[in-house]
Amino acid sequence: MTSNHEAAPAPVVLELRNAVKSFGAVVAVSDGTIELREGEIHALIGENGAGKSTMVKILAGVHRPDVATFQVAGEDASFRNVGDSKAAGISVIYQEPTLFPDLTVAENIFIGRQPVNRLRLIDRRRMRRDAAALFAELGVDLDPHRIADGLSIADQQLIEIAKAISMDARVLVMDEPTAALSGAEVDRLFTVARRLRDQGVGILFISHRFEEIFALTDRITVMRDGAYVSTHQTAETTEAEVVREMVGRSVDQLFPKEPAPIGEPVLEVTGLTRRGIFSDINLVVRSGEIVGLAGLVGAGRTEVARAVFGIDRYDDGSVTLNGTPIPPHDPQASIDAGIAFVPEDRRKQGLVMDLSVARNATLAVRRELARMGLISASHEREVAEEWTDRLQVKTSSQSAPVSTLSGGNQQKVVLAKWLATEPSLLIIDEPTRGIDVGTKSEVHRLISDLAGRGIAILMISSELPEVLGMADRVVVMREGRVSEVIDRSDAVPEAVMRAATAAREEVPA
Amino acid sequence: MSTIVSPEKKAARPRWQNALLSRDAVMVAILIATIITASAMLPRFASPLTVGFLLIDVIPVLLIAMPMTLVIIAGEIDLSVASTAGLTSALMGVLWQSGQSMVTIVVLGLIAGLLCGALNGLLVAGLGLPSLAVTIGTLALYRGLALVTIGDDAVADFPVEATSFVTSKIGATGIPVVMIGALLIVLAYAVVLHMTPFGRGLFALGFSTEAAKFVGVKVDRTKFWLFVGTGVVSALAGIFWTLRYSSARSDNASGLELAVVAAVLLGGVSIFGGRGTILGVVSAVLLIGTVNYGLRLERVSDVVLIIVTGALLIISVVGPRIAEGVATRWRGRRLRARVSPTSS
Numbered sequence A: 001m002t003s004n005h006e007a008a009p010a011p012v013v014l015e016l017r018n019a020v021k022s023f024g025a026v027v028a029v030s031d032g033t034i035e036l037r038e039g040e041i042h043a044l045i046g047e048n049g050a051g052k053s054t055m056v057k058i059l060a061g062v063h064r065p066d067v068a069t070f071q072v073a074g075e076d077a078s079f080r081n082v083g084d085s086k087a088a089g090i091s092v093i094y095q096e097p098t099l100f101p102d103l104t105v106a107e108n109i110f111i112g113r114q115p116v117n118r119l120r121l122i123d124r125r126r127m128r129r130d131a132a133a134l135f136a137e138l139g140v141d142l143d144p145h146r147i148a149d150g151l152s153i154a155d156q157q158l159i160e161i162a163k164a165i166s167m168d169a170r171v172l173v174m175d176e177p178t179a180a181l182s183g184a185e186v187d188r189l190f191t192v193a194r195r196l197r198d199q200g201v202g203i204l205f206i207s208h209r210f211e212e213i214f215a216l217t218d219r220i221t222v223m224r225d226g227a228y229v230s231t232h233q234t235a236e237t238t239e240a241e242v243v244r245e246m247v248g249r250s251v252d253q254l255f256p257k258e259p260a261p262i263g264e265p266v267l268e269v270t271g272l273t274r275r276g277i278f279s280d281i282n283l284v285v286r287s288g289e290i291v292g293l294a295g296l297v298g299a300g301r302t303e304v305a306r307a308v309f310g311i312d313r314y315d316d317g318s319v320t321l322n323g324t325p326i327p328p329h330d331p332q333a334s335i336d337a338g339i340a341f342v343p344e345d346r347r348k349q350g351l352v353m354d355l356s357v358a359r360n361a362t363l364a365v366r367r368e369l370a371r372m373g374l375i376s377a378s379h380e381r382e383v384a385e386e387w388t389d390r391l392q393v394k395t396s397s398q399s400a401p402v403s404t405l406s407g408g409n410q411q412k413v414v415l416a417k418w419l420a421t422e423p424s425l426l427i428i429d430e431p432t433r434g435i436d437v438g439t440k441s442e443v444h445r446l447i448s449d450l451a452g453r454g455i456a457i458l459m460i461s462s463e464l465p466e467v468l469g470m471a472d473r474v475v476v477m478r479e480g481r482v483s484e485v486i487d488r489s490d491a492v493p494e495a496v497m498r499a500a501t502a503a504r505e506e507v508p509a
Numbered sequence B: 001m002s003t004i005v006s007p008e009k010k011a012a013r014p015r016w017q018n019a020l021l022s023r024d025a026v027m028v029a030i031l032i033a034t035i036i037t038a039s040a041m042l043p044r045f046a047s048p049l050t051v052g053f054l055l056i057d058v059i060p061v062l063l064i065a066m067p068m069t070l071v072i073i074a075g076e077i078d079l080s081v082a083s084t085a086g087l088t089s090a091l092m093g094v095l096w097q098s099g100q101s102m103v104t105i106v107v108l109g110l111i112a113g114l115l116c117g118a119l120n121g122l123l124v125a126g127l128g129l130p131s132l133a134v135t136i137g138t139l140a141l142y143r144g145l146a147l148v149t150i151g152d153d154a155v156a157d158f159p160v161e162a163t164s165f166v167t168s169k170i171g172a173t174g175i176p177v178v179m180i181g182a183l184l185i186v187l188a189y190a191v192v193l194h195m196t197p198f199g200r201g202l203f204a205l206g207f208s209t210e211a212a213k214f215v216g217v218k219v220d221r222t223k224f225w226l227f228v229g230t231g232v233v234s235a236l237a238g239i240f241w242t243l244r245y246s247s248a249r250s251d252n253a254s255g256l257e258l259a260v261v262a263a264v265l266l267g268g269v270s271i272f273g274g275r276g277t278i279l280g281v282v283s284a285v286l287l288i289g290t291v292n293y294g295l296r297l298e299r300v301s302d303v304v305l306i307i308v309t310g311a312l313l314i315i316s317v318v319g320p321r322i323a324e325g326v327a328t329r330w331r332g333r334r335l336r337a338r339v340s341p342t343s344s
């Protein structure tokens, strides 16, 4: 499949060995090792908090390792800052790129090193031409003239990649780039990645999705608890093997929902319409039932959830919970009524990143926490501890800012925060995005458990196996409408995909 | 785990130790040290007279700093506070001349403050305008209104009972009676910020409006009431100012907004929002008051006082950064030293 299986392996372009990085008393990486060759795609995998992102930040020059042997292209390297790392030919693409929204695509690519003409002024024409050439090289169709604001995350990542190439990057590091992408966008990213690999770029790829890892990469390095475990040729290992190494035990990949008695309707949505976004949405979720909301990215699933919870307004229709109408556009009223909403973007919506774990975990119950209007700090801590313990959140302390937790542990804090409200309806948007295998089945078990205790669950997920494994009923949306409702017994991947993509006339009534 | 390093597995510090190391504790320590130094070096410093003058001096800044702390923690700012105080003062003068009773005057003054705050709140929360721009605008507007109200005149014939009340002391302690009221306001703001669901929401709001919305914080309504709060308290400060100096003028309290913001920031409130405590701010207000008073006893000119306040502010921002940098380097060196014998 790849050019890498020849007798002589390609030269090593980057080598970081025995790296140690601690933050105060927390040792994020205790013995990190990664070796990247030219022209290979190398996966770095490990559980949430294993230290992957910390390794990336060492390579990026964001963190200085306490101890490490570090070589780039055979020469000793020691980065004092991000600039040093860039100069050494390392480019890092984070899950959420940070473009300047008011500048054009081309300006973003050449920011800080714009080509100049004879008058020492910025040569816009050349900049656009170069940007267009880069996109042609990558085989993507993007307009260099347009303003970066409003571009999808996938497009923004491609711009970052174009920027990396224009700086002659020898190493491209991607930290969970696919977590927020749709299937087609992932395919496009992979095409670009393979093209770069064939040009000799070494790519380090981090993901929690094994289909992607096995489809794309040449080698896999496993980390556990901040330390290097092993490196495999992808073709010579199996998912089960690397998972065992990651977790230290074998894990059931999917945890199917356990049967639970299904009761009265909890959530009833009738004729919900927001002009231009979604229209005439009818939904019922009963107690003990998990309803999966499936569809392509952009089908309007998140928008419906936001409107139900009251973040956005809607033009028409009604929402009732246990028979009581929920006032529109009032999240506090929704929370009081017993709706919990785990949003898709935990960094911006789910958490206040600079606030402590305890404060985040209790933010949604801050009103219930108060006795006679006052919150006591010790009570707050107790409640926070109770829920973060239940979800086994890994943190150095309750007062650590939640931003210092690994991605998966942050997601657990979001769940803890909403479970603390003891809701009767849990809306959960992409519950396992960025979560490792072990935790994923834990989260599934948890959701199933909640349903077992009579909570109604509306789950939005782009991962088909997750929807099919967990949902009692699958509501498929397409272009802002419910295109089909499929029962668990009939829910096979083909049926869901057809309902998500097919033209409406072809869908059987 | 690792073969070469036994990680520093020390347990997290006990809570009281954390409290002692916090920025607030440092502020309080510096305040106490300053007071002790001043008492030792300046013969006339440690006396009831000092207590009285010092506290009376800091009351306007202390008062306004309370709502300002909340506003800045929520990620906004209000620069119109001093103008609101000035407008209140001007209004008092005109009302007194027209023969209103003291009670009516105070009530109307507070209502004026409330309206000033409500206008700021409407512009910021209702129309979504940036508070920096809005309150720079109303800073000029309210000061202008003050001038229109009272002109270039000064009204100075306030009743002696009123003026002597605001400067009266509790027995021989030297503590002004109005300090009790000020303390109640400080306490109220401390409770609201640190112990209520509303306060919890403010911190969330200051860091991330979006995340705050998802837990039901009513962003617009919250901001509106914060600005109403600064308006009313600024009016209160304006009333105090007028009676203390027994002088109602349109330029009363001018420039006070910067003293307030400086004290709030020195007290550890982040200008970007989300971080800060009332204890820190109160310590900072008293610290600036003490330093200024001490220097003034030594007949140091006002220009130097401003320089000192500015320097304190800069040190308070730069100091922790330097300390952190030193600590990081130190830790790294220790770790490397422990590792080097075993690793190649």
Ligand SMILES: Nc1ncnc2c1ncn2[C@@H]1O[C@H](COP(=O)(O)OP(=O)(O)OP(=O)(O)O)[C@@H](O)[C@H]1O
Residues within 6 Å of the ligand: A023, A026, A027, A028, A029, A046, A047, A048, A049, A050, A051, A052, A053, A054, A055, A394, A395, A396, A404, A405, A406, A407, A408, A409, A434, A436
């Ligand atoms: N700035 C920091 N301060 C304190 N602790 C930190 C900091 N950054 C990371 N950590 C800790 O280091 C550990 C490793 O975190 P890291 O983000 O590298 O994990 P990860 O492998 O990327 O996990 P995920 O898959 O969840 O993204 C975690 O326990 C985390 O809490």
Ligand SMILES: [Mg+2]
Residues within 6 Å of the ligand: A052, A053, A054, A175, A406, A407
């Ligand atoms: Mg990570």
